[in-house]
Amino acid sequence: MDRREALKAGGGTGVIALALAAGILKPEDVFAADWNKAAFDTKSFADTVKALGGGGSSESDQILMTTPDIAENGAVVPVTVESRLPGTRRIAILIEKNPNTLSADFTLPEGTDPFVTTRVKMAETSNVYALVQSGGKFYHAAKEIKVTIGGCGG
Amino acid sequence: MPDPMRIRANMAGDKVEVRVLMAHEMETGLRKDASGKPVPAHFIQNVSVDHDGKTVLSAQWGTSISKNPFLHFRFKGGKPGDKIKITWVDNKGETRSDEATIAAAS
Amino acid sequence: MRSAALFVACAALVAGCTTPPPENDARREAQAAFERSFTHGNKEMFARVVGQDDVQALCSRYRNRPPADVAERIQKSQAATIVYPADGKLMGDWRQGEKIAEDGFGLRFTDTNQPNRPNGGNCYACHQLAPHEVSYGTLGPSLYRFGRTRGSGEAIQRYVYGKVYNSEAFTACSGMPRFGLHQVLTPEQIRHVVALLLDPESPVNK
Amino acid sequence: MRALAATVGAVALVFCASVPAQDKDVTQREIERYRELLAEGNPADLAEAKGEELWKTKRGPKQASLERCDLGLGAGVVKGAYARLPRWFADTDRVQDLESRLVTCMVTLQGFTEDEAKKNPFSAPGRGSPIEDIATYVAGASKGMKFAPPLEHPKELEAFRTGEELFYRRAGPHDFSCATCHGDNGKRIRLQDLPKLTDPKEAQKVFTTWPAYRVSQGSVRTMQHRLYDCYWQMRHPQLDYVSEASIDLQVFMAKYASGGTVEAPGLKR
Numbered sequence: 001m002d003r004r005e006a007l008k009a010g011g012g013t014g015v016i017a018l019a020l021a022a023g024i025l026k027p028e029d030v031f032a033a034d035w036n037k038a039a040f041d042t043k044s045f046a047d048t049v050k051a052l053g054g055g056g057s058s059e060s061d062q063i064l065m066t067t068p069d070i071a072e073n074g075a076v077v078p079v080t081v082e083s084r085l086p087g088t089r090r091i092a093i094l095i096e097k098n099p100n101t102l103s104a105d106f107t108l109p110e111g112t113d114p115f116v117t118t119r120v121k122m123a124e125t126s127n128v129y130a131l132v133q134s135g136g137k138f139y140h141a142a143k144e145i146k147v148t149i150g151g152c153g154g
Numbered sequence: 155m156p157d158p159m160r161i162r163a164n165m166a167g168d169k170v171e172v173r174v175l176m177a178h179e180m181e182t183g184l185r186k187d188a189s190g191k192p193v194p195a196h197f198i199q200n201v202s203v204d205h206d207g208k209t210v211l212s213a214q215w216g217t218s219i220s221k222n223p224f225l226h227f228r229f230k231g232g233k234p235g236d237k238i239k240i241t242w243v244d245n246k247g248e249t250r251s252d253e254a255t256i257a258a259a260s
Numbered sequence: 261m262r263s264a265a266l267f268v269a270c271a272a273l274v275a276g277c278t279t280p281p282p283e284n285d286a287r288r289e290a291q292a293a294f295e296r297s298f299t300h301g302n303k304e305m306f307a308r309v310v311g312q313d314d315v316q317a318l319c320s321r322y323r324n325r326p327p328a329d330v331a332e333r334i335q336k337s338q339a340a341t342i343v344y345p346a347d348g349k350l351m352g353d354w355r356q357g358e359k360i361a362e363d364g365f366g367l368r369f370t371d372t373n374q375p376n377r378p379n380g381g382n383c384y385a386c387h388q389l390a391p392h393e394v395s396y397g398t399l400g401p402s403l404y405r406f407g408r409t410r411g412s413g414e415a416i417q418r419y420v421y422g423k424v425y426n427s428e429a430f431t432a433c434s435g436m437p438r439f440g441l442h443q444v445l446t447p448e449q450i451r452h453v454v455a456l457l458l459d460p461e462s463p464v465n466k
Numbered sequence: 467m468r469a470l471a472a473t474v475g476a477v478a479l480v481f482c483a484s485v486p487a488q489d490k491d492v493t494q495r496e497i498e499r500y501r502e503l504l505a506e507g508n509p510a511d512l513a514e515a516k517g518e519e520l521w522k523t524k525r526g527p528k529q530a531s532l533e534r535c536d537l538g539l540g541a542g543v544v545k546g547a548y549a550r551l552p553r554w555f556a557d558t559d560r561v562q563d564l565e566s567r568l569v570t571c572m573v574t575l576q577g578f579t580e581d582e583a584k585k586n587p588f589s590a591p592g593r594g595s596p597i598e599d600i601a602t603y604v605a606g607a608s609k610g611m612k613f614a615p616p617l618e619h620p621k622e623l624e625a626f627r628t629g630e631e632l633f634y635r636r637a638g639p640h641d642f643s644c645a646t647c648h649g650d651n652g653k654r655i656r657l658q659d660l661p662k663l664t665d666p667k668e669a670q671k672v673f674t675t676w677p678a679y680r681v682s683q684g685s686v687r688t689m690q691h692r693l694y695d696c697y698w699q700m701r702h703p704q705l706d707y708v709s710e711a712s713i714d715l716q717v718f719m720a721k722y723a724s725g726g727t728v729e730a731p732g733l734k735r
Contacts, residue, residue, distance in 0.1 A: 066503070067503075068496055068499050068500035068503060069496045070493060070497060070500065072497050072681075073682045075681055076684075078500070078503040078504055080503075117506075148656070149656055
């Protein structure tokens, strides 16, 4: 049983917690399986697309991003992605100038809207990409978000 | 023991609108503490949301999700009174699960 | 003529002209409360805030709106404190001035762990300067294109240097720190700020 | 005399010819949008929930909860208490703000020493602050209520007068006072709007939004922290937690904020 099945079977982390407690599983074993380290280590848009299984990505106006143009603080930048591409089952958020490009990778089964809002950290002013997988292909939209010095500065 | 999440789940038309806040430091591993020592990375890697035995959203996160993460999404097939269960697991193996009851349209 | 007018103004405000407004219970109590409220921090820093110089005391008492004669007196006494560089050079490098204008580091109680880092001026906290920086404050006037209308001649250089060195010499009870007098910025740094404002090549004047 | 005239001329030149600010509206609109986008989930809710739990938890040498704590409306009354603080308390014969009163209860009910109760007032990454969470919970329990501290006892009036003097007290290497930033309408520091705290309209809008989650700090911050942080920026040494000055200043501000609506916990930069 891999971790994803364990999560589903247990309806939560009960099974894993038990396995951890019993010493059957080490934390690394459990998490490495379901966390795409290679993708989260990438340092460019193209490499991330590749690591997520795409041969490339084309720009699409059917992906809508709601973000501020200027973020008062880079520690918390709200990002909403909504896809109008049919069969959208995956939405990822990428930040070009962060030390690691990939921020989040959401899997949205049938019945779940192709829509997600979260908040990301931005090291500096950068392009933010919404990457969408639809029908086996990758599409993206981009938006530049300016990170400013807030408060009293310095 | 990590602190509980705050989950709001309510009907909006025929969909369930879910908003959740998770209590987590989301350390990047790049920050230094007051004495100049690097603080090790500590962040949520996996999130899953289950309803009626089915996963309605799963996510993998990196270190650049903000501290005390917020998530908002919608799914079909739930009704008032149903339970949803949200679970996260972080890179140190800490985990937390919380349940919420779906409320009628607010 | 001017002196006569000043004299009349003074005479009309005798109390305010020669002596500050009298101490009262509220101020005495506030001073005592202040001294009892900063007991755990850095002792040297406490020594710098527990007393007030004349300017600080007068501006506190008059709520930053001093009567004309007091304002005149403050400006005169403060003008006398300005020390211009001996070599007469008042303009430095605007690029360094820009860095100083962006930097708010210095003299806060957490800043002591970087003893070798120079203080900043944090000009953008209060002023608009170069147009590419959208995160600017409005506590002070916009200085965008400051040098365009004023040129960069010696008189305006002296004015800007002096204003940064001791703003109270020009506007009594101004909210602007006295960067030179209190050694927040070095003479070298003030020269860079002068260049940021006046150099025709500075982005402020583009 | 001639030098003075030249000076006056120069001043006039500087202040009469200021250029209108560029793109100010665009930037400010975007910052407002940023704040709106954040408003749908306030992480302060996490602190509020934790604070409620802590309020009911038996802690300290006496292993007692805070459920008998008198915040001004009688033992154990939380709802509405924050809307009536700061105020004078007969048992301590002092004017107290919320946090100072929580310290009192931690000492009298739970048996902590005063130093223990005041030891960890502000959270840091990886280190929570119970009193910060509890303050958030208590303030949140007055949400939507009219802010109406009594401000009539002689000691409250005295605290107001002292607070007023402190508000205008300029000192230190930057000559700053509270009034430097909060003495005029329509000003901002960087992109942050600065309320004029002696203008009831502005004071009512901001004073009652603390404690608030500050995204720049990744944490809830209380009014005590707000003042501590202001003095830090004012190049003063650290303001003692629940010190006289911190409470007198709050009494001064609370008078102008009276009549507003409690909107705590807030969400800020």
